[in-house]
Amino acid sequence: MIPLTYNELLGVFETMATNHFQIKRFGSGVLEDINTFGPTSGEFPILWVVPQDVELGENSMIYRMRVLVFDIDDENDSHRTEILSDTLQILNDIVQEVKNDDERYSVIGAPSAIPFNQRFVDYCTGWFADVRIETAIMNSRCSVPSN
Numbered sequence: 001m002i003p004l005t006y007n008e009l010l011g012v013f014e015t016m017a018t019n020h021f022q023i024k025r026f027g028s029g030v031l032e033d034i035n036t037f038g039p040t041s042g043e044f045p046i047l048w049v050v051p052q053d054v055e056l057g058e059n060s061m062i063y064r065m066r067v068l069v070f071d072i073d074d075e076n077d078s079h080r081t082e083i084l085s086d087t088l089q090i091l092n093d094i095v096q097e098v099k100n101d102d103e104r105y106s107v108i109g110a111p112s113a114i115p116f117n118q119r120f121v122d123y124c125t126g127w128f129a130d131v132r133i134e135t136a137i138m139n140s141r142c143s144v145p146s147n
Contacts, residue, residue, distance in 0.1 A: 002135075002136060003104070003136045003137060004105050004135035004136075006063070008104075009063060009105070009133065010028050010049060012098070013067070013094070013098075016047070016094055016098070017047040017094075020047070020090065020093060020094070022086065024042070024043035024044055024045060025042060025046045025047070026046070026047050026048075027046060027047075028048065029050065031050055034124075044072050045071040045087055045090060046069070046070055046071075047067070047068070047069055047090070047094065048067075048068040048069075048070070049066070049067055050065065050066040051064075052064040052065065059136065059137060060134050060135060060136055062132055063132070064132050065130070065131050066128055066129070066131075067094060067128060067129050067131050068091075068126060068127070069087040069091040069128075070116075070125060070126025070127075071083045071086065071124075071125060071126060072123050073123045073124075073125050074123065077123070077125075080117065083126065084125060087126040087127050088115075088127050091113055091127045091128075091129060092113070095129060095131060098131060098133070105133050105134060105135040106133070107134075108133070108134055111130055112129060112130075113127045113128070113129045114127065114129065115127050
């Protein structure tokens with residue numbers, strides 16, 4: 001495996017979002033930042049990536065990234081089933097692409113998709129999955145500056 005930094009990993013997801021015909025926007029960061037995307041603040045669906053934790057191994061790092069895909073429903077939730085169907089397919093597209101995309105990392109296990117409704121902003125509906133991504137460490141025996 002070739003080392004992959006956190007910024008490069010986010011770039012992988014951003015490129016996937018840009019290239020996917022259905023995804024209209026990409027974002028990353030803490031869940032609270034999602035609240036800035038209200039129902040009228042732009043185009044949907046959105047791919048959002050939230051770092052969960054990183055296992056720091058001797059020769060590798062394993063990122064656990066929460067990958068969310070969501071859209072905005074009408075006030076009466078009339079399109080919830082359609083949105084859940086579409087966003088699950090988009091999430092699956094992203095997970096499959098991550099699994100098969102690159103020699104710089106590998107996906108550990110099979111992520112489970114979990115649905116949500118009105119979780120972040122009003123009328124928000126979609127799915128998330130925690131994806132564990134293993135990559136090599138740049139320098140497994142880094143020299144710590146000392147006297």
